[in-house]
Amino acid sequence: MAYNGDVKSARPDDPLRGCQLCPRQCRVDRQAGARGFCGAGAAARVYRHGPHYGEEPPISGTRGSGTVFFSHCTLRCCYCQNYPWSQDGRGEDRSETQLGAILEALNARGCHNWNLVSPTPWLPQIRAAAAPLIARDIRLPFVYNTSGFESIDTLDAYRDLVDVALTDLRYARPETAAKASLASEYVAVARRALTWFWNELGRLQTDDDGIARRGTICRLLVLPGHADEAIDNLAWIARHIGTELHISVMSQYTPVHLALRRDGWNRPVSQAEYRRVTDAAEAMGFDNGWIQPYQAAASGEWLGCEMPAGEGAVGQ
Numbered sequence: 001m002a003y004n005g006d007v008k009s010a011r012p013d014d015p016l017r018g019c020q021l022c023p024r025q026c027r028v029d030r031q032a033g034a035r036g037f038c039g040a041g042a043a044a045r046v047y048r049h050g051p052h053y054g055e056e057p058p059i060s061g062t063r064g065s066g067t068v069f070f071s072h073c074t075l076r077c078c079y080c081q082n083y084p085w086s087q088d089g090r091g092e093d094r095s096e097t098q099l100g101a102i103l104e105a106l107n108a109r110g111c112h113n114w115n116l117v118s119p120t121p122w123l124p125q126i127r128a129a130a131a132p133l134i135a136r137d138i139r140l141p142f143v144y145n146t147s148g149f150e151s152i153d154t155l156d157a158y159r160d161l162v163d164v165a166l167t168d169l170r171y172a173r174p175e176t177a178a179k180a181s182l183a184s185e186y187v188a189v190a191r192r193a194l195t196w197f198w199n200e201l202g203r204l205q206t207d208d209d210g211i212a213r214r215g216t217i218c219r220l221l222v223l224p225g226h227a228d229e230a231i232d233n234l235a236w237i238a239r240h241i242g243t244e245l246h247i248s249v250m251s252q253y254t255p256v257h258l259a260l261r262r263d264g265w266n267r268p269v270s271q272a273e274y275r276r277v278t279d280a281a282e283a284m285g286f287d288n289g290w291i292q293p294y295q296a297a298a299s300g301e302w303l304g305c306e307m308p309a310g311e312g313a314v315g316q
């Protein structure tokens with residue numbers, strides 16, 4: 001699927017008719033049953049939802065992040081630990097009323113926020129689902145939890161669904177992004193998206209209890225054999241955003257899915273590779289954020305591949 005960049009013209013009134021929600025710009029009519037690269041249809045598809053305790057501390061807090069894992073991702077990462085729903089489409093279709101009920105239940109359970117994981121193909125449905133709640137004064141901060149593969153036009157159009165950005169920078173070389181995620185444009189696209197988040201939201205702001213209210217967190221998942229790209233991205237952030245950005249450096253890469261059969265991707269990150277990245281972050285002066293302790297791979301529990309669909313807490 002080719003990328004056509006951000007096209008402002010010829011957008012239909014209904015974004016699902018001629019879908020251009022992400023940079024792939026498939027222009028398929030999802031209302032008529034057509035499917036683009038991500039495979040998303042007309043009804044929002046949800047794999048799992050519940051309070052999540054495995055995010056960064058200001059997101060999870062003490063009562064959990066009200067997380068909704070959406071099916072059908074706009075990337076296709078060979079190592080995706082969520083591939084049963086992100087790529088294979090596992091999940092249940094939810095009407096706007098049902099999705100609204102999920103958001104309301106997360107609020108009623110005391111979650112700190114509405115954490116939308118891979119929301120891009122579903123933004124119109126999410127907005128429609130949340131609107132009646134917001135009209136009743138039920139409103140949690142939206143955490144926009146994304147790979148970073150975002151169209152600026154879409155971010156502009158759905159600015160109301162973005163209070164806290166939890167966004168990735170995965171690669172610094174287009175050829176790596178093409179090979180690992182079928183997205184050669186990822187580097188330019190994700191850096192542009194991070195810049196948008198930073199300009200719109202600024203640095204992370206928390207309340208008196210340390211819970212995120214607004215702002216930007218950038219995740220850097222260190223990939224085996226590609227520590228240099230994480231360091232390049234840190235240098236890019238230092239140059240173009242600033243070292244006051246909250247970063248989250250992650251060691252949890254786990255070879256699953258297609259990565260199990262790919263040379264170079266079929267091993268965890270080594271401690272030495274990870275150390276190079278964390279040392280670089282320190283040397284560049286990043287003071288805000290989190291550095292995950294080194295772990296050779298995520299635990300099976302964290303992967304969530306065997307979690308049943310439907311309601312339930314995750315990451316506990």
Ligand code: SF4
Binds near residue numbers: 022023025028121
């Ligand atoms: S959200 Fe899905 S259908 Fe729409 S442009 Fe992106 S990949 Fe294509």
